Amino acid sequence: MTWQQKILRVNLSTGSCEVEPLNMDWAQAYLGSRGLGSKYLYEEMDPAADALSAENKIIFATGPLTGTMASTSGRYTVITKGPLTGAIACSNSGGKFGGELKNAGYDMLIIEGEAASPVYLHIEDDKVEICDAGDIWGKTVWETEDILAARYGDPLMRFAGIGQAGETLCRYACVVNDKHRAAGRSGVGAVMGAKKIKTIAVRGTVGTRPAEKSIYQRINEINARLDDREGMARDGTLAMMDVTNGFGSLPTRNNRSVRFDGADKLNPEAMHTPNANGHTNIVQNGACFGCTIGCGRICKIDPTHWSVKDRPEYQGASGGLEYETAYALGAACGVDDIDAATFAGFICNEYGMDPISLGGSIAAAMELYDIGAIDDKTTGGIKLDFGNAEAMCQIAELAGKGEGFGADVAMGSKRLCEKYGHPDLSMTVKGQEFAAYDGRAMQGMGLAYATSNRGACHLRADPYGHDFETTEIEGKAKIVAETQRFTAFMDATGLCLFPAGCGWGVEDYQELVDLVCESDWNGAERMEETGERIWNLEKLFNLKAGLGKKDDTLPKRILEEPADVGTAKGLVCRLDEMLPEYYEINGWDAEGVPTGETLQRLGLS
Amino acid sequence: MEVSVTLFGGLRHYLPAGSSFNKCKIDIDAGSSLEALLAKVPVPADKPYMVILNDEKVASDQYADVTIQGDDEVVLLPPIKGG
Numbered sequence: 207m208t209w210q211q212k213i214l215r216v217n218l219s220t221g222s223c224e225v226e227p228l229n230m231d232w233a234q235a236y237l238g239s240r241g242l243g244s245k246y247l248y249e250e251m252d253p254a255a256d257a258l259s260a261e262n263k264i265i266f267a268t269g270p271l272t273g274t275m276a277s278t279s280g281r282y283t284v285i286t287k288g289p290l291t292g293a294i295a296c297s298n299s300g301g302k303f304g305g306e307l308k309n310a311g312y313d314m315l316i317i318e319g320e321a322a323s324p325v326y327l328h329i330e331d332d333k334v335e336i337c338d339a340g341d342i343w344g345k346t347v348w349e350t351e352d353i354l355a356a357r358y359g360d361p362l363m364r365f366a367g368i369g370q371a372g373e374t375l376c377r378y379a380c381v382v383n384d385k386h387r388a389a390g391r392s393g394v395g396a397v398m399g400a401k402k403i404k405t406i407a408v409r410g411t412v413g414t415r416p417a418e419k420s421i422y423q424r425i426n427e428i429n430a431r432l433d434d435r436e437g438m439a440r441d442g443t444l445a446m447m448d449v450t451n452g453f454g455s456l457p458t459r460n461n462r463s464v465r466f467d468g469a470d471k472l473n474p475e476a477m478h479t480p481n482a483n484g485h486t487n488i489v490q491n492g493a494c495f496g497c498t499i500g501c502g503r504i505c506k507i508d509p510t511h512w513s514v515k516d517r518p519e520y521q522g523a524s525g526g527l528e529y530e531t532a533y534a535l536g537a538a539c540g541v542d543d544i545d546a547a548t549f550a551g552f553i554c555n556e557y558g559m560d561p562i563s564l565g566g567s568i569a570a571a572m573e574l575y576d577i578g579a580i581d582d583k584t585t586g587g588i589k590l591d592f593g594n595a596e597a598m599c600q601i602a603e604l605a606g607k608g609e610g611f612g613a614d615v616a617m618g619s620k621r622l623c624e625k626y627g628h629p630d631l632s633m634t635v636k637g638q639e640f641a642a643y644d645g646r647a648m649q650g651m652g653l654a655y656a657t658s659n660r661g662a663c664h665l666r667a668d669p670y671g672h673d674f675e676t677t678e679i680e681g682k683a684k685i686v687a688e689t690q691r692f693t694a695f696m697d698a699t700g701l702c703l704f705p706a707g708c709g710w711g712v713e714d715y716q717e718l719v720d721l722v723c724e725s726d727w728n729g730a731e732r733m734e735e736t737g738e739r740i741w742n743l744e745k746l747f748n749l750k751a752g753l754g755k756k757d758d759t760l761p762k763r764i765l766e767e768p769a770d771v772g773t774a775k776g777l778v779c780r781l782d783e784m785l786p787e788y789y790e791i792n793g794w795d796a797e798g799v800p801t802g803e804t805l806q807r808l809g810l811s
Numbered sequence: 812m813e814v815s816v817t818l819f820g821g822l823r824h825y826l827p828a829g830s831s832f833n834k835c836k837i838d839i840d841a842g843s844s845l846e847a848l849l850a851k852v853p854v855p856a857d858k859p860y861m862v863i864l865n866d867e868k869v870a871s872d873q874y875a876d877v878t879i880q881g882d883d884e885v886v887l888l889p890p891i892k893g894g
Contacts, residue, residue, distance in 0.1 A: 437821025437889065445820035449888045452819070452863040465866075474820075475832045670892035674861055707892050773868040 208270045208414050208722040209233055214312045214334060216327060218401055219260060219319030223334040228313050233270075234725065235809060240296045241698035241740040243267030243285035243314060247294070248743055250316075253750035257289040257393070258375060258400040260320040266307060266366070266406070267315075269700020273308035273414045273495070275422060276718050277429045278702035280305050280495030287751065288392030289400075290377040290563065290618050291636045291661040294747040297380070297394045298665075298697060299366075300494030301387030303408065306364040308700075310410030321402040326354070326367070329408040339404040343373065346556045347382045354407050367405025368395040369558030374608030375399050376616035378563035378639075382555055386525025387494065390560040392638060392660055393618075421721050428718055432498055434709040439491050439500045441474035443529035446642070448473050451537075453674060454772010455647030457640055458537045459592050460569040461633045461761075464644045464769045468542025472532045476544050483508055487544055489523045499708055503527055505548055513549035513599055525555055530664075533642030534565025535602075539572060540592035547595075550602045557606025563618055566639025568601050570619035570631055571611075579626045585611045630762045636661035636753065645764045645781075647774035648673035650682040653784045656758050657686065659744035665703060666690055677773060679780050683787040691737030698740060739808045742792075742800050746810065755798040758785065812841050812881045816852055820889040825854045839879065846874040848885065860887040 211228045229246075236242040243265040255261035264286040271279050282304030288295030307315060310331050317327075321336075324343035328335045342350045347369040355363060366383035372395035379395030380388040389395075398404075416422065437445060450456040451469040458466040470476065477487045485508040492502030505526025507514045514520040526548055527535075535547040554561040568590075574580045575590040582589070586604075588597045588611065604612020614622055619639055623632040633640045638661025645652025650669025655662040668689035669682060692712050696703055699715055706712065712733070720727040727733070748757075759765075760781055768776045789796065793804030805811040813836045818826055823833050837851045845864065854860065862869045863886040869877060879885070 434821070436824060437891075440823075441820060445889075445891055448819040448886075449891060452866070452886050452888050453861075453868060454866075479832065668892060671890055674888075674890060772866065 208274055208416060209238065210308065210311050210313050210412070210414070212312050213314045213316060214329070215316045215318070216334070216336065217319045218317065218321040218325065218336070218403060221336055223336065225332070235736070236740060237695070237698035237719070237736055238269035238313065239267045239272065239281065239698050239700050240283040240285065240298065241694065241736065243283055244294060244296060244740060244743055244747070246314070246316065247285050248747050251287070253287065253747045254752060255287065257287040257292065258396060260401070262287050262397055263316060263318045264394065264397045264401065265314060265316050268304050268308040268313055269698055270723050271718055272700030273305035274416070274425070274722060275496065276425050276701060277432055277496060277498040278494065278705055279700060280497060281700050281702050282307065283697065284381050284389040284394045286394055286397045288394065288660065289375070289396040290393040291638050292751055293392070293636050293660055293753055294744050295392035295394050295660055296697070296744070297389035297391045299381070299383055299387050299389040300497070300702060301384035302495045303364040303366045303383035304700070305495040306362075306408045306410050308410070309413050310408055311412040315406070317401065317403060320400065324402045324404055326404045327406045329406065331410060331412055342404055344370065346370065347558050348385055348556050350405055351385055354405065358407065360409055363407055363409045365405050365407050368398045369556060369606065370608070371557045371559045371606050371616065372396055372399035374616070376559060376605060376608060377618040377621070378560040378567070379558050380560045382558050386555045388555070388560070390562070391663065395558050416722050417724055424721055425718065428714055429498060431714060432705055432709045435499045438704065438708055442491065442501045442503050444474050444477060444503065444527060444532055446529040447532060449674070450643060453647060454769065454774055455644045456533065456537050457633070457642060457644045459540045460538060460573045460631065461640070461644060461763055462573070463771065464647050464774065465771045466537035466540075468540070469537060471542040472527070472536045472544055472547065477503070477505070477527065481508060483510055485509075487548060488526060492525070494702070497702065499704055501704060507545045507548050507552075511545040511549070512596065513546055520549060520552055524552055527551055530642050531561040534562045535598065538565045538569040539598050541595045541598055542593070543595040546599055550599050553599070553602045553606055559606055562641055563639040564602060564605060564615070566633055567605070567615045567619040567622055568598055570623055570633065571601065571615055573631050574623065574626050574628060577628070579628055633761055633763070634662060635760060636757050638662045644769065645760055645779040646769040646777050647677065647772060649677055649679050649779055649784070650686055652760060652764060652779035652781055653682060653686045653788060654690070656760050656781055656785070657690075657788060659741070659748055666693055668693060668706075677777055679784055683784045684791055687788055687791045690741050691734050693737070694740040695733050695737035698736065735808065739810065742804065742808055742810055745800060749799060758798055813838055814848060814879055814881065814883060814885060816848070817884070817886045818854070819886065820891055822854055822858065822860060822887055822889050825858075827853055841881075843879055844875050845869060845877040845879055848879050849874060852887065854887065858889070860889050862887060
């Protein structure tokens with residue numbers, strides 16, 4: 207059995223730390239991680255509560271495969287109500303923290319209430335204590351981890367916490383673990399900040415063991431099917447830069463365009479090729495716990511670059527540009543300087559911010575500046591022109607600290623654009639910034655963004671293959687609906703989504719779950735139904751939070767302004783034509799509400 | 812004539828020895844079709860890709876109808892997802 211069958215519940219208001227049994231009926235219905243954590247959140251809190259109030263809870267949930275020997279088993283999910291969106295937030299991360307929490311003997315950590323003064327949580331198996339964080343409050347993620355690592359002296363202790371962005375309630379603050387892996391989206395770090403919990407330090411020696419030794423061999427056989435990993439290991443997700451730019455679906459300058467003329471300065475070739483100083487951006491690839499792919503980028507900024515030449519603390523190797531970061535801190539802002547984008551990415555890791563939402567918010571601010579809605583007086587003298595890499599980096603640091611105009615940018619682009627009178631310039635869904643795909647060139651992605659329960663997201667559905675094949679919309683509603691279910695199931699396992707692009711099919715995830723969960727998970731029907739149940743539960747949370755059909759939409763620019771170049775030149779996203787079919791496929795009514803029949807079929811009524 | 816072909820992502824693995832980072836030169840007869848050019852690109856038949864010709868995607872059922880010029884820019888993109 208690879209559920210530990212135990213939950214650690216910490217109440218910061220009362221100071222209690224209790225261990226309780228995992229609800230196994232729920233585990234059989236929602237599996238783990240994103241699914242099971244969402245079930246607990248849905249049952250335990252009022253979705254209408256303020257995300258930054260003590261009524262909100264924040265759950266760190268592993269899956270039944272987290273911490274096992276299955277490849278990519280380092281995943282965990284942070285589930286809470288998102289301060290950026292007002293919707294359910296299920297933010298997934300890799301690294302080594304998730305496996306360590308599981309190995310300490312817990313499927314899930316539920317944090318509730320709020321502390322009177324800053325604290326951190328220290329977990330070593332069954333020893334759990336809430337500790338004073340007075341000396342680390344105000345420190346960066348990196349400083350915090352170094353201080354506590356030295357205090358406990360255990361090199362295998364893992365940390366998941368916030369930087370100053372979380373403390374100052376940046377709406378897209380993230381939870382950073384292992385210094386540069388993050389539960390990045392929807393502002394989950396701000397919930398920690400509001401609860402005044404700085405970090406979670408965990409060390410586990412309990413381990414995870416399948417019921418029979420023979421299962422080890424069978425997991426190894428499935429791991430060996432991950433045989434198409436070389437491209438991902440060499441180029442990482444950054445390989446997508448050339449694909450979207452070539453296709454014409456790379457959001458550029460706040461989605462004014464779908465192709466960036468500086469993409470060749472941010473792509474894998476730029477990352478691998480020495481610059482004029484002989485400096486190469488990438489140092490090596492990196493892998494999370496148990497991963498046999500290694501898509502992570504470990505990079506160094508040219509020490510002579512203006513961003514770091516007088517700041518040696520940023521001259522070492524750290525987590526570098528993934529595709530999403532290169533888009534948001536590159537193309538979205540019109541910046542083609544790979545060192546500047548890498549530096550802004552370091553700032554995100556250090557202060558604890560989602561680079562997608564930061565880049566999207568800066569891009570929106572650049573457009574506001576471009577049209578004269580804000581000026582030098584607003585920005586504190588920063589010339590916020592598209593393409594100004596130094597300005598982008600300045601704003602990134604200010605947003606991380608919540609200072610100056612950075613405090614406005616830290617609200618996210620929706621609140622920023624509303625404040626300055628141009629709400630249509632926010633490229634968001636449910637208040638969350640777009641990922642690195644334009645919904646006009648990729649119509650299925652447009653539908654996936656609009657209907658994503660956590661706001662605009664590229665990882666809640668898998669329309670990629672069909673979108674790169676055709677811009678016609680026939681069939682896309684079905685693809686989006688079905689892959690939303692599969693993705694929900696895959697997230698609930700405790701594994702990464704990327705093996706699905708490196709040799710595994712969804713049936714390999716299902717086989718692994720069947721191996722370790724000691725019950726009948728062998729069959730597509732249960733897998734799809736579990737994913738559908740999770741998707742509908744998240745939808746129910748959002749409906750109770752006050753979101754509805756009006757929120758299943760896209761910015762005016764994507765619906766009314768045709769793409770300027772590339773495969774989709776002249777097209778807008780045909781969301782209105784896809785949405786009714788999508789609702790019908792899901793068994794929802796015309797307002798996007800699950801029907802009684804659907805809820806009954808899924809055990810949700 | 813020689814035509815420059817760029818292979819992105821995992822397709823780089825199939826570049827002939829001596830190629831630059833992601834480009835190779837393919838020698839074809841003047842007036843050849845895109846289909847004839849692709850037949851000479853050393854990517855295995857079981858590896859899918861889409862073709863961008865001079866910044867525009869070409870549908871796979873059009874390969875035989877498109878004539879290649881010497882200054883054309885041909886890019887092969889693998890199907891990838893996520894990020």
